[in-house]
Amino acid sequence: MLISFLCLMPIIHILAISFSSGAAAAAGKVALWPVDFTTAAYDNVFGKPEYLRAFSVSVKRVILGTVISMFLMILTAYPLSKEPRQFRLRTFYSWLFVFTILFSGGLIPSYLTVKSLGLIDTLWALVLPTAIPVFNVILLLNFYRNLPKELEESARIDGAGHFLTLWKIYVPLSLPALATTGLFTMVGHWNSWFDGMLYMNHTENYPLQTFLQTVIIKMDFRFIKAENVELMLKLSDRTSRAAQIFVAAFPILIVYPFLQRFFIKGIVMGSVKG
């Protein structure tokens, strides 16, 4: 109990600061409960077009990214779940995917690839490079392989092709697994910030986490136009900073109960299956 309290203490402390008055926070009077309760910091955050725009970029990337990733994941996992007997090139294709988690070209070549495709400053730069979630594909294909073969055979006898079998039998049966991976993909997209920093030249295109990273945490003024400096100073005082962290964490807190239920199941399943 003490340990779990220790784990949450920093988070609660910041939450308390975000609801305290600026003066109390600056004087260091806030511990785990707000002093001079006020929502001024939150009003401040929600009144800032920069913050809201970054928020909406994040929402867009989460939706677009998750839809594309889920689609590709289902489509990729199905053929790879076949036995080599049914699908000659399965082993070759599998290694083609697995190799990408073992080895990578590195930061600079990846950046130059995205750049030469003209994706810099577009939403696609945040979505496409990571669109194939290889780990999730492996998870799902293991799931598919454990489904009874008879289902597929009976569908085949009824004259269903691969696409129909996938759509009518595999997808409905794997809904729980899909929900889990989908949720994790969403969280991943929401939390990622480095690609935003790398691939976006203009701060207007930053997703929320990147925005917070450069403007509030690093307080990096090189990215900011002169007329915005005053605004940024205002945004970076202690209570506002705390409030911005919380608004950015809020979507995670909402899905957290679902996450952790799936999470335990997923890990236990994974470790038992091995």
Next chain:
Amino acid sequence: MHVLARLWKREWPLHLMLLPGIALVLIFSYVPMAGIVMAFQKYIPNKGLFGSPFIGLKNFRLLIDYPDVGRVFVNTVYIAAMKIAAGLIVPITIAILLNELRREWIKRTFQTLVYLPHFMSWVLLSGILVDVLSPSSGVLNQLLGYFGIKPIFFLGSNDWFPYVMVISDVWKEFGFGTIVYLAALTAIDPSLYEAAAIDGAGRIKQTFHVTLPGMMPIIVLMFTLNIGNVLNAGFEQIFNLYSPPVYQSADIIDTFVYRMGVQQAQFGFATAVGLLKSIVSFIFISMSYILAYRIANYRIF
């Protein structure tokens, strides 16, 4: 030919399904791998990959001569190794302690609370840490102040920085590990405990002679899988928390590559450093998977 045609007729939908995935992987994973030739070039952005002159191993020689590289490598392995060790010890200990608790709801509440940080990005957690650890206004230093300890600049001191990284990494991730080990614990046959109790073993002896041996397979498996991370000291975490005064103890390969490549535009050199890391990581990861397969019959697919 006839056989191939028949195969194609049977399998074409499967190939078609893989097409979009393969295309994306080729473009975003394999094309960058080809870009590795930059490591052997004096890369000039507006001449591109085909126009830039080849300079052989010069980038690698520069790497050996570069004064910071050795330190960067040591930092990486030092921080990563401590994280691997702490990432084993803490969750195992907590799982064993938790397992001793009889009340189910305490276990569940505990689990619910401790892995909240796992789902938050390092950007947000860093924002929290920077505030909590601040030497002037941070709550931790205030607390230490009551005991008469002078404020410590945790994130600005080379003595503290690596340990702060390890501790905050444990903070974020130990909830995850605890679940894995807890699952392994529940799989231990209860009759073993009864037998041990009859033989006169107390709680502590039971832990050492029944619980730990019972967990051994999963501990070994997790350890081997973690070996692959020996060069991943945690870019996202360190990048968000470090600053020039602590480069000496905080700079790791990934942050170094980022600064060289993206900020200073030394594309060829940064790619060379990145390539070395990729190769060593590749060897370690492959080794860890092979070991995991040999020891625990663990397979990824």
